[in-house]
Amino acid sequence: MNKTGFINNFIPDILKQDEDQYRRARYLIMYAFLSPLFFIPNALKWFYMGSQILALSMTGVMLITIMVPFYIKITSSLAFAGNLVFAALAWHFMLLPFMTGGIDSSALSWNLVIPVFAATFVGSKSSIFWTFIMLIEILVLYRLKTAGFELPSLALSPEQLLQTRLANIIGPLLSMVVTLFFVDKGIKETLTSLSLALKAKENTMNDLQKTKAKIEQLVNNLQQIFNQVEDNTGRLLNVSLKNIASMTHKNADHSDQSGLFMEEFHKAVAGAKVSMDKLAVLMGEISESAGETTRIAQTIHTIAFQTNILALNAAIEASKAGEAGAGFSVVASEVKELARQTAEAAQGSEHLISDSTQKIIIGRELAVNTCELFSKLSNDISKVSRQIKEIALVSNNQVTSIQQISTAIREIDQLLQKGIFLKI
Incomplete structure (x- = not known):
């Protein structure tokens, strides 16, 4: 050390x-x-x-x-x-x-x-x-x-007195010399510090001159940039933002109109769904009525079958009666023919009613499926309607944002035209 x-x-x-x-x-x-x-x-x-x-x-x-x-x-x-x-x-x-x-x-x-x-x-x-x-x-x-x-x-002896006086003279002088040594050293250090400070100041001034030149160059560059920004903001303000605002307004209007149309369509689909629900109920009721008709036809067929048996029995009894039962035999024959025709008619009606019942069942299933499709379509249309409303809301917010951007750019353009940045 x-x-x-x-x-x-x-x-x-x-x-x-x-x-x-x-x-x-x-x-x-x-x-x-x-x-x-x-x-x-x-x-x-x-x-x-x-x-x-x-x-x-x-x-x-x-x-x-x-x-x-x-x-x-x-x-x-x-x-x-x-x-x-x-x-x-x-x-x-x-x-x-x-x-x-x-x-x-x-x-x-x-x-x-x-x-x-x-x-x-x-x-x-x-x-x-x-x-x-x-x-x-x-x-x-x-x-x-x-x-x-x-x-x-x-x-004190004369010699001691002389030594003391010499010491009292030389001692303070030597002390002064030592003090002056420290003072001189301090002055030199101070002067050195001042010299370094002056040199540092000179270097600082040189740096300031260089910085000033750079700042002037920067100001010139900024002037060019500001001019370009002014031109660009003017064009943006006059063309782009206006077009964007116009298109956004149109989108908002179209979204509103689409929303109204989808609401009307949703109402129509909802009405159709209600009608299809009623049709499905009606088809069910017709299907039940057809079942009842089928049971009636089966009853008629049974009556015809029993009538035919009675006619056969009457014919047998008429044959046993001989001449006395000849007229009754004719009636029995006519009843048998009528029973046959009734059975054929009942059988034909049963076939027609059965076929109609199958078609009604198929129609009812189609009505139910159609009703389900209308229900799903109604839900989808409801979702689309909500999305269109959200799109319209976003478009309106975009219009507001574009108006704010337009105002901000207009203010920037005014600042650039006033040259506030250059004044700063």
């Missing part, structure tokens, strides 16, 4: 979304990692000079500072982490002049570092706040001096 990747592990995604916050967070983490190089030698210096308080103060500031990456990672707040470090530095840089001579101490030069750090690592608002705090410190030290209040001062 490279240095940038290691530092990025401590920076939350929310800070990475803001380029300026991301850059400042990286610089503050880098400063935290480099801070022991400054704090450790200074802590040792004050320890050997006999000021354990300043050595402990410097060590505490170092411990707070090196924890900055974790503050940022946990709180996702650059301001909180930076101002916590500045508060620790301000504590030490306030303690330092109070223990080394007050307003006359060269350690006051360190107070310049904190506002610069704040401006570099957090922002201008933080820099203004810490500048105000440092000014208050200087004013307090000045008031203490003018009030005659003596602050403690370390007993």
